[in-house]
Amino acid sequence: MNARTFVAVWAVLALAACSSTPPPPQWPAEAKGSSERATEAWLSGDSRIEAAEFNRARAEVARTGQVALVARLELLRCATRVASLVVEPCTGFDVLAQDAAPAEQAYARYLAGTAQAADAALLPEAHRSLVGNSTPAASLAAIKDPLSQLVAAGVLFRSGRASPGVIAQAVDTASARGWRRPLLAWLQVQQERAKAAGDANAAAAVQRRIDLVAPPR
Secondary structure (H helix, E strand, C coil), rough: CHHHHHHHHHHHHHHHHCCCCCCCHHHHHHHHHHHHHHHHHHHHHHHHHHHHHHHHHHHHHHCCCHHHHHHHHHHHHHHHHHCCCCCCCCCCHHHHHHCHHHHHHHHHHHHCCCCCHHHHCCCHHHCCCCCCCCCCHHHHHCCCCCCCCCHCCCHHHHHHCCCCHHHHHHHHHHHHHCCCHHHHHHHHHHHHHHCCCCCHHHHHHHHHHHHHHHCCC
């Protein structure tokens, strides 16, 4: 290859390199996959896998240095706890709250059951109609995403607005998905309500379901 030909080939290759589309970053796909596996593991009752997958997802997102993205991931984790009636502070989000956007702050208040009317417009669309709604069962049934529906039911329970219809809907949703952790939690609430009403037969029937769902010891 003579010098002129070499220069021409190099120029073509350089031009091709400059015009080529760079490969997409890997972290979004890695974070999404780990986050989805963590959510499914938690709802299925596997805390060990949930912790490992969540830590992996968080590490991927934290590489970007974007507080909003990490805050959203932490809120998703807290939402799975609300769906399963686990009452605990959302500590992972709390340490980021001062740098989070208003929408994330509003959603955190919503998960805690303390959202105000002004927060409704900042929430995901599926949850807006539940803020301040005194008869939320119909709004809950209209939520199509199963996890969002369970989260909404958990928020209603936290704020003392979970009617028997809300509880039954949560039980049915968790059952249909095979989500052991929230199913057991909502069945226990259903059983407590039956006992409080003096309905021993209903309480016994719920106990038989609990025995079926509970993992072997």
